[in-house]
Amino acid sequence: MLSERRLEVLRAIVQDYVGTEEPVGSKALTERHRLGVSPATVRNDMAALEEEGFIAQPHTSAGRIPTDKGYRLFVDRLAGVKPLSTPERRAIQSFLDSAVDLDDVVSRTVRLLAQLTRQVAVVQYPSLTRSTVRHVELLLLSPTRVMLVVITDTGRVEQRMVDCPAPVGEIALADLRARLNSRVVGHRFTDVPQLVQDLHESFEQGDRGTVSTVVATLLETLVEETEERLMIGGTANLTRFGHDFPLVIRPVLEALEEQVVLLKLLGEAKDSAVTVRIGHENAHEGLNSTSVVAVGYGSGDEAVGKLGVVGPTRMDYPGTMGAVRAVARYVGQILAES
Amino acid sequence: MLSERRLEVLRAIVQDYVGTEEPVGSKALTERHRLGVSPATVRNDMAALEEEGFIAQPHTSAGRIPTDKGYRLFVDRLAGVKPLSTPERRAIQSFLDSAVDLDDVVSRTVRLLAQLTRQVAVVQYPSLTRSTVRHVELLLLSPTRVMLVVITDTGRVEQRMVDCPAPVGEIALADLRARLNSRVVGHRFTDVPQLVQDLHESFEQGDRGTVSTVVATLLETLVEETEERLMIGGTANLTRFGHDFPLVIRPVLEALEEQVVLLKLLGEAKDSAVTVRIGHENAHEGLNSTSVVAVGYGSGDEAVGKLGVVGPTRMDYPGTMGAVRAVARYVGQILAES
């Protein structure tokens, strides 16, 4: 067990190192923090902390640097989440309020997060897996060409062209439209497949091909729509990684271009609380020297998406967590309103 | 006027420097290239080339490095466009052929360009300024809520919700739909505003508010749709910038995040021929140590969009130009087919 003071020393080390980006020694520590003990005592504490693996020295006779484990302890037990100032909150709100559509909300959120945290921001588009169908529309563009439009309860609209195997008339189409709607309206995307499974059976032989094609396209559209997309920004902040950054930055950039990796990363975050993954806690190798701070956002109690930032393990955790949490809240509000 | 041999020397310098990334001296040049003259002669030529501003030396008694002006001459007069190999072409084609929709085409193109050139790729979405309206659909979702759907001749579909100032009936809506279509179908986006200008006048007083709202939303949609968007990729290749890259990379990353800057950059490219902007020829300051190779792509003779790459001025121009040109061609083909 670590004594109270040793934890205090660890906290001081983390804070100083985050600020100066340089290994911190016992003397400097006692000068910058009111620990009430001498450097020699701090040295003993440091030795103990190193023994436990919370800090390390780059080389003998250099100051100490927090390890991933040290940051973990710091985040879990020593640091709170630093709330944003009132002006900051106001700025966030007004910036997000002026968004005109979903794309705009997401892109503004990314820029906001990047600017607030001075790190790389990642925002997942709101997931539609829980969306329901509000209306399905079919338009006859030519005898064998139908446009399929799906409207969701979130106000999102998707459309697709359908080439029919045989000419189709307005009347048959109206019939299909009506039956389709009566079956799927109000239901979740995920339930649609079984709801329309045997729809073609209730049609005449001649129209079955068309019905099947339309239904298939509808299912395709819904599946594709629930695919998760995301937006990133603030990559210029990667230059803040530190001196050795040429080596670090490449795998990070590569990881950032792999949407799959990022989605997995965000997916690991809990919905409700800010989740922090530090250094090697990240499964992806290229991100071993970065930390990911993420949280879910949503209009109600359920998260409809996640957002977060990627930065050096040496980051201001309380501030970053505060910013991420605040942005997630406001995004949730905005989405609930629209 | 520069003699033939001096141009040959410049070409050799550019080629060597691009390959080695180190200042090239007279002796090394004569060894690696069959110039048929001695180092001393080359030195004289170099002095002349330096006098004219085509090359420079980082410090006295170091080798020479091409200047922006030197690269310019190289691109204009000394280097051809290196065509891709047949396997490369085949790979491009099959990779692009498997794209399923427009977004996919663009994203595949970006990845392709980045991989082929090993540089940062930028692809502009096909512009819709020349598109025409194929069909306008209005759907009554609730008494005061109408969905507006616009279908373009390129198969693209856009939709928007309209909140009407007063309840509207199916009949009035059908009327509006018919008149709207008869006016705008087949016309270009840019012509639509004046075509629908006085449309509301032919409606009864009670419906005019709705008509105006719908028309306004239609115009909004078309304007927004013609807004230019783009996609970038391969930012990990920024690490190939060279030793001094920490200083160079930040402004480049910043510029890449500014869509406006990039659009302007691409906009400066000619439609039909591969355009190269070298170093300080780029208006944007952050890109003063980069070169931009861009070209328009299109399904017919007209360009519907542009694409290109951003890389260090020290780049393989013939190869890059070849790749950019080839990709643009195939993208044009793909778009023409769909």
Place this chain on the structure above:
DNA sequence: CCCTGGCACTCCATGGTCACGAGTGCCAGA
């Protein structure tokens, strides 16, 4: 007139030495 070999000069890069200072570990004493 142009090319060539020779020569002196410049300057960067490399590597070695050295002193300094920050930081540590340990120990004896309060």
Place this chain on the structure above:
DNA sequence: TCTGGCACTCGTGACCATGGAGTGCCAGGG
């Protein structure tokens, strides 16, 4: 259990010497 003191370790930066690559210039030859 804390503290002050002390010896020790190492990385850093300054300084210097050396080597080598490259240049500019000049005189001589085709």
